[in-house]
Amino acid sequence: MAQRVGIVAVAQTKFEEKPGLHIGELLYQASRDVMGQTGLEFKDDGTGIDCTIASGYDLMSGPGGAYMFLGYIVGAWQREDERVIEDGSMAVYYGAAQILSGHADVALVVGYSKETQIDKNLIECLSMDQIYQRRIGLDFVSAAALQAMRYTTKYGITPEQLAKVVVKARKNAQNNPYAYCCDNLTVKDVLRSTMLCDPIRVQEAKPTPVDGACALILATEDKAKKLTKKPVWITGMSSCYDHHELGYRDLANCNALVTAASKAYKMGGITNPLKEFDVAEISEHYSYQEPLWSEGLGLCGKGEGGKLIDSGKTEMGGELPVNPSGGVLSGIPHCLAGMHSVVECALQLRGEAGKRQVKGAKKALAHGVDGPAGQLHCVITLEN
Amino acid sequence: MTGERIAIVGVGQTVHKSKRPDVNTAEMCAEAVEAALADAQLTIKDIDCVILGSFEPADGYSGPDKFIIPELGCVGKAGFEMQNVGTTGAVACATAFNMAASGLFENVLCVAWQKMDEAAGAFGRGGGGANEYWLGQFPMSAITNFARRTYDYMTRSGCTEEHLAMVRVKQDQCAQRNKYAQLKLRLTIEKVMNDFLLAWPIRRLHMCPTTAGSAAIIVCPEKRAKKVTKKPVWVEDWFTCHQGGALTMAEDPQASTLGYACKKIYKRRGITNPKKEIQAWEVYEPASTAELRWMEEVGVAEDYKAWKLFEQGKVGIEKEIPFNPSGGVTATNPIGCTPVVRVVEASLQVRGDAEEHQVPGTINRALATGYGGQGENVVFLLKKTL
Numbered sequence: 001m002a003q004r005v006g007i008v009a010v011a012q013t014k015f016e017e018k019p020g021l022h023i024g025e026l027l028y029q030a031s032r033d034v035m036g037q038t039g040l041e042f043k044d045d046g047t048g049i050d051c052t053i054a055s056g057y058d059l060m061s062g063p064g065g066a067y068m069f070l071g072y073i074v075g076a077w078q079r080e081d082e083r084v085i086e087d088g089s090m091a092v093y094y095g096a097a098q099i100l101s102g103h104a105d106v107a108l109v110v111g112y113s114k115e116t117q118i119d120k121n122l123i124e125c126l127s128m129d130q131i132y133q134r135r136i137g138l139d140f141v142s143a144a145a146l147q148a149m150r151y152t153t154k155y156g157i158t159p160e161q162l163a164k165v166v167v168k169a170r171k172n173a174q175n176n177p178y179a180y181c182c183d184n185l186t187v188k189d190v191l192r193s194t195m196l197c198d199p200i201r202v203q204e205a206k207p208t209p210v211d212g213a214c215a216l217i218l219a220t221e222d223k224a225k226k227l228t229k230k231p232v233w234i235t236g237m238s239s240c241y242d243h244h245e246l247g248y249r250d251l252a253n254c255n256a257l258v259t260a261a262s263k264a265y266k267m268g269g270i271t272n273p274l275k276e277f278d279v280a281e282i283s284e285h286y287s288y289q290e291p292l293w294s295e296g297l298g299l300c301g302k303g304e305g306g307k308l309i310d311s312g313k314t315e316m317g318g319e320l321p322v323n324p325s326g327g328v329l330s331g332i333p334h335c336l337a338g339m340h341s342v343v344e345c346a347l348q349l350r351g352e353a354g355k356r357q358v359k360g361a362k363k364a365l366a367h368g369v370d371g372p373a374g375q376l377h378c379v380i381t382l383e384n
Numbered sequence: 385m386t387g388e389r390i391a392i393v394g395v396g397q398t399v400h401k402s403k404r405p406d407v408n409t410a411e412m413c414a415e416a417v418e419a420a421l422a423d424a425q426l427t428i429k430d431i432d433c434v435i436l437g438s439f440e441p442a443d444g445y446s447g448p449d450k451f452i453i454p455e456l457g458c459v460g461k462a463g464f465e466m467q468n469v470g471t472t473g474a475v476a477c478a479t480a481f482n483m484a485a486s487g488l489f490e491n492v493l494c495v496a497w498q499k500m501d502e503a504a505g506a507f508g509r510g511g512g513g514a515n516e517y518w519l520g521q522f523p524m525s526a527i528t529n530f531a532r533r534t535y536d537y538m539t540r541s542g543c544t545e546e547h548l549a550m551v552r553v554k555q556d557q558c559a560q561r562n563k564y565a566q567l568k569l570r571l572t573i574e575k576v577m578n579d580f581l582l583a584w585p586i587r588r589l590h591m592c593p594t595t596a597g598s599a600a601i602i603v604c605p606e607k608r609a610k611k612v613t614k615k616p617v618w619v620e621d622w623f624t625c626h627q628g629g630a631l632t633m634a635e636d637p638q639a640s641t642l643g644y645a646c647k648k649i650y651k652r653r654g655i656t657n658p659k660k661e662i663q664a665w666e667v668y669e670p671a672s673t674a675e676l677r678w679m680e681e682v683g684v685a686e687d688y689k690a691w692k693l694f695e696q697g698k699v700g701i702e703k704e705i706p707f708n709p710s711g712g713v714t715a716t717n718p719i720g721c722t723p724v725v726r727v728v729e730a731s732l733q734v735r736g737d738a739e740e741h742q743v744p745g746t747i748n749r750a751l752a753t754g755y756g757g758q759g760e761n762v763v764f765l766l767k768k769t770l
Contacts, residue, residue, distance in 0.1 A: 051624075058467065059446040065469040065757065071627050078644060081626035081760075082475045083468055085440070085447065090464040094479060101485035102387035126444065129451035131408065239462045241434075244451040259460055371450045376464070 005096040006224025006231040007382070009034040009217045010343040015180040015331050018211040019116045023061060024069035026112050027054075030215035031074045038217055038227050040106065042075045049217070050104040051080030055091035055111040056335055059123045070110065080104065087283070088214065088339025089368025089378040093237050095218045105223055109216045111340075113333030115209030120334065128372065129244060138246075140285070141205065143372035145197040147251040148288040152199065154252040155303035159199070162287040163190035164309050166203055166329055169284075172316060173326025175355035180331025181207050190287075204287035207331040214339045216346070232346040236268025236381040246373060257296030257369075257377040265298070268381035270363075273298045274313070277381075278361040279348045280322045281341035283369045284329055290314075290322065293367060297379070316358070324348065324356040338368015338378055349384035387485035389770060391609035391616035393602050394424025395728040400566040400597035400716040403501040409448060410455035413497045416598035417456050424602045424612055426491065428456065431602070433489040434463035437476030437496035439720035444503030456495070470670075470756020471626070472496065473723030477601065477754075478762060481619055484603040491608065497598035498718035527591060530671035531583035536637040537677055538585065543691035545585055549576035550694040552589055552672040552714065558701060559711025561740040566595050566716045590672045592717035599724040601731070617731040620749070620765040623649040627759040641761045642667075642753065643681035649763050650683070658683035662765075663747040664733035665707045666726040668755040672714045679707060682751065706743040709733065723754025727764055734768050 011033035013026060031052075035041065041048045054067035067083045070076040084091040088111035095109040124139035151157060167187055173179035185203060193203040217227075224231040240263070242256035243249045261273075270276050282297070284290040291305025299320065300308040308314060314322035323329075325344040328337045345364035347353040361384075368378040396419025404412055421427060434456070436449040449465035468475040473496040480494035534548065553573055559565040569575075571589065579587040609616040625645040646658070655661050667682060669675040679690040684705050698704040710729040713722055730752035732738040747768065754762040 057446055058441055068469070068626070068757065077627055078625045078641060080478075080624040081468075082466065082479070082624070084464050085467040086449075086464045094464065094482070097486040097488060098482045100387060100487060101482040103482055103485065123446045126446040127448070127450055129408075129410075130445075133451075239464055241449075241453045241459055241461060241463060243459050244454050248454070256460070260462075263462070371447065375450050378464075 003100065004221045004233040004235065005099045006219050006221060006233055007216055007346045008219050008224050008227040008231055009037040010215070010346045012178050012214045012340065012343050013212045014178050015210050015212040015333070017116050017209060021211065023066045023112055023114055024073050026114065026211065026213040027070055027110055028073045030213035031070065031108060031110050034108065034215045034217045035074065040217065042077060042079065046105065049106050049108050051098070052076045052108045052110060053091050053095045053098070054083040055086065055088040055339060056083065056113055057085050059126065060118055060335055061112065061114045066112065076108065086335070086376060087368040087370040087378065088336050089342060089366060089380060090239055090338065092216065092339060092342050092380060093239055093378055096234050096237060099218055099220055106217065106219045109218060109339070110213065111336045112213040113336045114211045115333050116211055120208055132245070138372070140372050141197045141200065143246060144286045145200050146246060147373040148199050148286060150251040151288055151292050155306065157288070157291060157306040159191055160187055161291065161306040161309045162204060163187040165284065165287040165290045166190045168315055169323055169326050169329035172324050172356060173330035176325045176330070179326045180210050182326065182330060200286050206285045206328050210331045210333045212333055212336060214336055214343050216343060230350045230384070232349045233383045234380060235383050236264040236266070236270070237379065238263035239376065239378040242375045244375060251373055254292055254296035254374050254377070257293060257374065260377045260379045261297050264379040264381050270381060273365065274300070274320055277320055277363050277365045279324060279345065279358045280320055280365040281325065281327060281344045282322055282367045283337040283341055284327055285337070287329065289374070297365065297367065321358050324353065324358055335370070338366070341366040341368060342380055345382050349382055388487055388605040389618065390481055390484045390603055390605055391618045392731050392766070393604050393609050393613045393616055394420045394426065395601050395731045396420030396423055397564050397599040397725060397728050398597050399564050400595050400718060402566060402594060402596065404499065404596040409443065409497060409499045410452040412499060412596065413452055413495055413598045414455055416600040417493065417495050420600035420602050426602065426612065428458065430491050431458065431493045432461060433483050433492045434458045434461050435476050435480045435483060435492065435494045436463065436465040437467065437472045437720055438498055439469060439472050440467055442498055442500055442503055442719050467720070468756065470719065471723060471754040471760045471762050472720035474754025474762035477724055477727050477764065478622055478624060480601065480603045481622065484605050487605070490604060492603045493600060494603065494724065495598065495600040496721040496724040498720045499596045500594040500718065501596045526670050527582050527586055530674060531586045533637045533677070534585050534671070534673040537673070541688035541691060543676070545577060546573060547691040547694055548585060548590065548673050549573040551675050552576045554694065554699055555672055555708060555712050555714050558709050558741060559715035561701070562710045563740065565711040567593055586671060586673065590714065592670050592713045595716055595718040597716065597718035597721055599721050599728050601724065601727060615735045617734045618767045618770050620767045621649055621653055622762060622764045624762045638677065640677070640681060641759045642678060645761045645763045646682050649765060653765060662749050662751050663745065664709065664730060664743045664750040666710060666730045666750065666752040667708060668723060668726055668753050669708070669713050670755060675707065701741055702744055709738065709741045709743050723762065726752040726754065730764070730766050734766050
């Protein structure tokens with residue numbers, strides 16, 4: 001990248017069922033928080049926030065164009081007010097690209113999701129192509145189950161290894177005041193929980209429904225240095241699409257993630273991710289995704305994701321703690337997961353992560369994913 | 385702008401129709417993408433970033449980019465989808481411009497579509513974007529919104545229903561010369577004035593139709609653009625002015641973000657006499673009657689006097705004011721894609737490649753806009769030379 005893009009402030013709401021809150025209020029809480037931290041308002045003279053970028057699906061939240069509430073709720077009036085309808089990490093990606101293009105100096109990136117208002121599986125089914133996959137009722141859970149089956153069978157990943165991922169996530173979440181699920185699960189509890197979609201059990205899937213919002217303020221290098229003493233720099237980023245038809249790819253691999261990661265690492269000058277990163281936030285909507293995405297991200301070799309979990313390297317205090325916040329398995333809404341990863345990484349790099357802080361974290365890895373069985377990945381590398 | 389200067393090197397669109405039972409959404413998009421690639425003399429292998437855009441609820445999908453991407457041959461490429469209700473296509477173009485100017489990519493493909501024959505298109509023209517507590521309760525669709533605006537305009541300006549019909553007839557005359565346009569009706573003033581009434585003074589013919597169609601553009605940074613094509617269309621600047629979801633019954637019906645956006649962008653680019661300095665116009669008018677007020681807001685007519693230009697027969701492809709030579713939105717409206725069609729048409733005008741509906745003379749600068757919801761406008765300025 002020609003110049004660095006800085007994250008100058010981050011915020012998140014508590015993640016929980018919030019049926020009594022309007023989406024506008026969720027957006028208000030998160031965006032007012034970052035505006036308060038920086039003292040920035042929406043201005044036309046180039047001294048405030050220039051534009052907003054939201055992430056969130058219409059159908060995943062209910063009302064159409066809910067991001068437009070930003071206009072009169074926080075004063076994002078008569079300016080760019082755009083929305084990426086993918087996982088939130090892609091909104092951060094686009095926000096950074098917009099700053100690199102010189103079209104904006106300071107951007108507010110906001111993500112929202114209100115799962116209590118929708119039927120998630122039904123909407124996911126509407127993402128599938130209408131001729132072959134939609135008619136058999138395929139949704140993201142059943143697509144994930146097919147991928148989990150293929151992956152665990154091909155590489156001999158055991159149910160115990162996958163259960164450990166959930167136990168770790170819930171344990172880490174106990175240190176995170178914003179997390180939804182932070183119970184003391186054991187491997188036995190996970191393996192005994194109801195089967196959701198073979199081989200994925202209820203406790204191995206992302207808790208739902210959960211509502212919440214995240215916000216970040218991005219700025220050019222010069223402005224970021226002026227706005228905060230602790231800027232976090234985006235050093236590399238990329239997204240990559242995979243095939244949609246599940247039969248067109250070997251579900252035991254995640255080629256799109258490999259491509260996205262290699263491009264982002266090249267930009268960020270990363271050669272040995274496991275050693276160089278101090279902390280990682282990976283979007284794992286189901287337990288099998290942590291080992292599989294770890295392979296894609298180059299944290300271990302192909303088929304070694306299970307061993308990586310067993311080794312304890314990804315636990316708090318290990319070589320590379322993965323998801324100190326608890327991650328998606330502790331309950332982050334759909335299409336907010338990747339933005340939450342970036343927010344958590346930024347907190348870690350600023351040394352503001354409280355009880356979940358990884359000491360002396362200097363480089364962080366954020367990951368977001370969207371689509372059935374990980375069709376679209378986004379990787380962002382960060383530095384302080 | 386500190387980023388790289390960028391240019392549109394290829395454009396493509398489908399022939400727009402009300403129904404396309406012969407193709408699915410992905411196949412329809414592929415038609416536009418193939419046309420844009422052929423226009424730029426590139427192959428899909430050259431593309432390194434794809435930006436997609438559609439207004440999902442008018443399509444019946446959630447995240448349709450997922451199944452369209454492989455059909456376009458874009459597996460393994462970077463990209464994402466944008467959706468901003470009515471201005472979706474405009475925001476998708478702006479995103480593609482940003483991605484190309486960021487220095488991260490060499491060839492950015494932007495493709496937008498809407499296949500309204502497959503879903504409840506009425507949602508797109510309804511109050512779906514309104515706050516569900518305050519405004520969602522009112523039947524404030526595009527039809528009633530423009531009825532209110534037009535009625536107020538007539539009161540203030542003194543124009544009659546006959547003048548509104550003249551605007552629609554002009555649009556139809558332009559559309560008849562555009563081989564991609566959907567509605568070519570050979571209209572007369574009488575036909576328009578006797579058409580089915582939706583909400584006075586808006587008749588069915590005044591409103592945009594439901595369309596199945598797709599359009600694509602390819603954007604490159606300066607160095608690459610000069611290598612790819614001999615006829616790059618330079619993106620001079622763009623300004624987005626969104627204030628959606630803000631409409632209230634008490635608001636001035638003539639308050640619009642288009643005038644504000646134009647004022648801003650003209651100042652930024654030192655344009656003092658838009659009528660002279662801009663030679664072709666592709667302005668998004670969801671109802672034919674909106675064209676009158678829009679002409680005043682972009683600066684080709686004096687306030688509340690645009691209708692007189694129609695009376696004097698001054699608006700048309702070969703006439704004094706070449707406004708919407710493609711026939712505009714009342715002829716063709718694949719919602720999420722419509723602003724991209726405006727950019728495509730404006731690019732063709734700048735290049736001199738618009739064939740039958742080409743505005744005579746040299747087009748140095750063209751203006752294209754995207755409109756959405758109740759108060760969203762994006763204004764693009766395209767130039768022949770930098």
